[in-house]
Amino acid sequence: MKSQVRAVINATLDALKAKGLIAFAQLPNYSVEVPKQAEHGDWSCNVAMVMSKAVGKKPPELAELIISNLADASGLITSISKAGPGFLNLKLKDSAFQQVALDVLKAGESWGRAAPQSTGKKVMVEFVSANPTGPVHIGHARGTFMGDAIARLMDAAGHEVTREFYINDFGNQVDTLGRTVFKRYQQLFGVKVELAEGEYPADYVIDIAKTWKAEVGDAYLNQPESAWLPKAKAVAIRENLNAIKATLAKANIAHDVFFSEASLHDSGKVRAIVDVYKDRGVTYEAAEGRRREKGDKVRDAESKAAQYADRQKGGTFLMTATYQENGKYVLKDEEDRVILRHDGTPVYLTADLAYHKEKFDRGFDLAVDVFGADHAGHVPRIQSGMKLLGYDETRLKFVLVQMVRILRGGEEVKLSKRSGNVYELADLIEDAGADVCRFIFLMKTANAQFDFDLDDVKRQSKDNPVFYFQYGHARCASILKKAEEKGTRFVGATALTPAQLARLVLPEEKAMLKKMSLLGEVVASAAEKLEPHHVLYYCQELIADFHSYYTQYKSDPIISDDAEKTQGRLALVAALKQTLKSAFAILGISAPEYMESPPEE
């Protein structure tokens, strides 16, 4: 509907240009919006204000020109007026609204979605990427749901999407995990060993040791570390990944690819990327990384840099900060970063650079990384690293998910891995339900922190906003079902007659149809911005409109003795149901056909 309005405006502008009344090189980037005030018409347009300067006419004057020369061959616009500082307020013929219901019903499940893979773009969304040293906990929850929703959005926007999980199965942490597993394994045979500081005390490690014992018996009990460590690690990673996958499945999330960091080392790609950088002349050997700004590093004595200063012995540095083009710094990092330690071993960053190179080499047009805000410092390094390889860094985007404070009865819940007491995502889903969890984390933008109270989530079952949404869909389903019971089954889009459709004339009905017509645009915009919450707020508005309409017209109900009007209104209900179902699918929440009334308190 909006595009029809736009077409008329564009045609008018072209006509004005042809008549020599105005001059412009290109059609301007103006907006056609739903006005906040209903009295302002069905749509409003700011084109006269936007073009004002370029054409050298005052907004009201230009607005008058457009109105008096409107090129509306099909009679779409029934009224157009100038208002305020130069807005154009438009009203459209009823059939333009009614057509939306048909459009929705004909599109069915694809309503609101671009044709699958129609953009021809390959998009990777990397999310979760929790260390395989333990279960997914609620600290991961926000990024997990956010990443999945972004992937769903990208898919709906017509991209070919790959969901990927980067497994940090290399380095100290998994080695420590392997050693912990071995100690637990020894304990199962009665060997007296104590866990050291930094090892993993949680019970799941004991379970892993039991599994291992069941598989290999005492085969590794008296072997040297070089023999048992790889095995213990492998078992631990395998078991943890299985647990992670099971948790994600409960959250209705399935990754397409689990990409192993260790495999990058094994295949030599980590070494290879160092050589690439060396060949490009963007590395140097030094004891300390150079900084872009002159002057001493200002670091708190408490900082980890100071704490671990003795580990920083120098090595090969990548010019993530000091690389210059035409005598100017072009990268954002503040200090060059080590990619090989003094002993020649690569660091985490080195592998991650190799991984991101891999993303580009695998042909992704866009790679989205969903990170926790505590990894924000990592972003400029990867961006710099990709630019130093000559890649277009705009093909890489980061969504930084801010911290969530988890409260229980007003008290903050600390996520302590040390004690082994973690509140797992699986527990949260068990307690609150997958839809509720997902909804809570998608309700807000990623880049704002928020608090959420576990008690509220559980107790709130009745007032929880997700039920409001789902009830909107269930109410549509219920009405359609009721119509069937009363013998006035909705005839469907193809059998619907123009006369039936023409009975949709109420302002509330037209407002809903207008809003429904916008789903595709909302999805496209949310996908572009990597912000799923726009879809959610869109649903909220649509559902509120519907509940209000439903209540307001109880005395003039949807299902009435007037068969023609009933069919028209059922078309609206069916279209709304489909619109909500499509939107819910993009968010990943379920669209129930029926909901029980909640138990009375």
Added chain:
RNA sequence: GCGCCCGUAGCUCAGCUGGAUAGAGCAUCGGCCUUCUAAGCCGAGGGUCGUGGGUUCGAGUCCCGCCGGGCGCACCA
């Protein structure tokens, strides 16, 4: 000290590339079930959009300073 993010109703948060009288949910108060589910609807109160400047026809939105909060500034992953 430096960098990134945030500051909008009592609370939790929306506010699209700057647009007309700043919104929703929760909470509070007052109404609405013999009709298609009251997990709903209607109404009321509640705001110097942290603060001070600037940019322009027009600023919650853009720029700068300041105040307050979070995260980061290890060759750990």
